[in-house]
Amino acid sequence: MNEEQNKIPQATAKRLPLYYRFLNNLHNQGKERVSSKELSDAVKVDSATIRRDFSYFGALGKKGYGYNVNYLLSFFRKTLDQDEVTKVALIGVGNLGTAFLHYNFLKNNNTMIEMAFDASEEKVGTDIGGVPVYSIEELESKLSDDIPIAILTVPANAAQGITDRLIEAGISGILNFTPARITVPDRIRVHHIDLAVELQALIYFLKHYPLQEGEEVGEEPFNA
Ligand SMILES: NC(=O)c1ccc[n+]([C@@H]2O[C@H](COP(=O)([O-])OP(=O)(O)OC[C@H]3O[C@@H](n4cnc5c(N)ncnc54)[C@H](O)[C@@H]3O)[C@@H](O)[C@H]2O)c1
Numbered sequence: 001m002n003e004e005q006n007k008i009p010q011a012t013a014k015r016l017p018l019y020y021r022f023l024n025n026l027h028n029q030g031k032e033r034v035s036s037k038e039l040s041d042a043v044k045v046d047s048a049t050i051r052r053d054f055s056y057f058g059a060l061g062k063k064g065y066g067y068n069v070n071y072l073l074s075f076f077r078k079t080l081d082q083d084e085v086t087k088v089a090l091i092g093v094g095n096l097g098t099a100f101l102h103y104n105f106l107k108n109n110n111t112m113i114e115m116a117f118d119a120s121e122e123k124v125g126t127d128i129g130g131v132p133v134y135s136i137e138e139l140e141s142k143l144s145d146d147i148p149i150a151i152l153t154v155p156a157n158a159a160q161g162i163t164d165r166l167i168e169a170g171i172s173g174i175l176n177f178t179p180a181r182i183t184v185p186d187r188i189r190v191h192h193i194d195l196a197v198e199l200q201a202l203i204y205f206l207k208h209y210p211l212q213e214g215e216e217v218g219e220e221p222f223n224a
Contacts (some may be wrong), residue, residue, distance in 0.1 A: 061142050087147045089171075090115075092118060094154075094159075097153035101113060140169050143171070
């Protein structure tokens, strides 16, 4: 992560990949500029928030012109280290893990699942979506220094044990899909993803903040 990203608020940093993906699509369609309204409609973030987010990088928008797509893209690419491919390891090649291996992350984000691990003999030695699956026994010997992130898709009861080994092996970030609350040292960053929580949040918003036709979509506190 570079210095610039350290200075921007975390909520803004979280939205950067969203902006980046949309701008990349615009660029691929040959578009050179985008208005904040267009951006807002596409990424479902209100234009005031977009302007505030972008203000952390200096005044990039011009009245009546909008934002220059190429300029923004090159800026975000630098900020998000998009010029570099980040290698990721995946642990647990079950229903969820297999789906991730089939999904080509590299197409939109510069991340790539380099290798996967599982405990099941049936899976070890196979190749899923072009990713080799190794035995979990080989975790320490196969994980190389250039893989900073692991995706955890093992059963909850295996999560902490695997986490301890990942940290020992030098991983610095974990994307945890298991329901287990894992304990890690301060220097390790864990992001927890739980579809049930996201669904509950959506249900809550539908019930308490139903949207009206033509209403601008606000920023949801759950994503902030
Ligand atoms: N976050 C979410 O929204 C969400 C949604 C669905 C499932 N989940 C969770 O994701 C995890 C995976 O779910 P799933 O449906 O893919 O389960 P699954 O049972 O299909 O897959 C688990 C895989 O982990 C492997 N495994 C078991 N113990 C292991 C170990 N010690 N080391 C390495 N591999 C091991 C199994 O062989 C299996 O291939 C579960 O914890 C589940 O609760 C999360």
